[in-house]
Amino acid sequence: MSTPHNQAEVGQIAKTVLMPGDPLRAKFLAEKYLENVEQFNSVRNMFGYTGTYKGKPVSVMASGMGMPSMGIYCYELYTMYDVERIIRIGTCGSLQEDVHIRDIILAQGACTDSNYAHQYELPGTFSAISTFNLLQQAATLCKEKGLNYHVGNVISSDIFYHQDDCNGKWAKMGCLAVEMETYALFTTAASLKKEAMALFTVSDSLVSNEKTSADEREKTFTEMMDVALGLI
Ligand code: HPA
Secondary structure, eight states: OOOSSOOOOTTSSOSEEEEOSSHHHHHHHHHHHOEEEEEEEOGGGOOEEEEEETTEEEEEEOOOSSHHHHHHHHHHHHHHSOOOEEEEEEEEEEOSTTOOTTOEEEEEEEEESSOGGGGGOOSSOOOEEOOHHHHHHHHHHHHHTTOOEEEEEEEEOSOSSOSSOHHHHHHHTTOOEEESSHHHHHHHHHHTTOEEEEEEEEEEETTTOOBOOHHHHHHHHHHHHHHHHHTO
């Protein structure tokens, strides 16, 4: 069995999937950290790999950018490939003065400006949250490793190039950072009774306008990966 977006056969994907946005990150990660790696997907270059980490099976597959893309891949992984937990490993833009570039953010919850949850026809607004167990473990690992990390709400936005200062309004509500996928992941997981968690490195700051260099992104990505692999 395959889907229009994923050529994997059932059984080729592990119960835990690490999900960066960028397919080349997925490739890099599989090659650098996993053993016995097999590629299971290349449809639309949305690369997916399964291997082992310290003997435990794990898969890594890209989500692409934005909630429509994340929505497709995570729904298929959960419903057609028996995946139990998806851990998003991405980048985000800081919305708070005390959240600096290179810091790590663990998403406790995600707000959104998207209508992704309208499909569930709820009589109100759905609050998308991470799986507590994974969040708690990730926080413990960050603390043990002495990393600069923050736990809290993020805003998952449909729009990268905003016409006005929407991000400032979310910042006033305490959102730590902006990114573009987590609300869809958490909401899909909740609807299917599956597990999900998201962690990011802060790649840029919408407060100070600082940006990380490619080298810095590499280093902070490595720190975040160590945390994510500790969750497997
Ligand atoms: N906006 C949205 N998504 C992002 C950003 C941003 O500034 N930085 C990294 N992901």
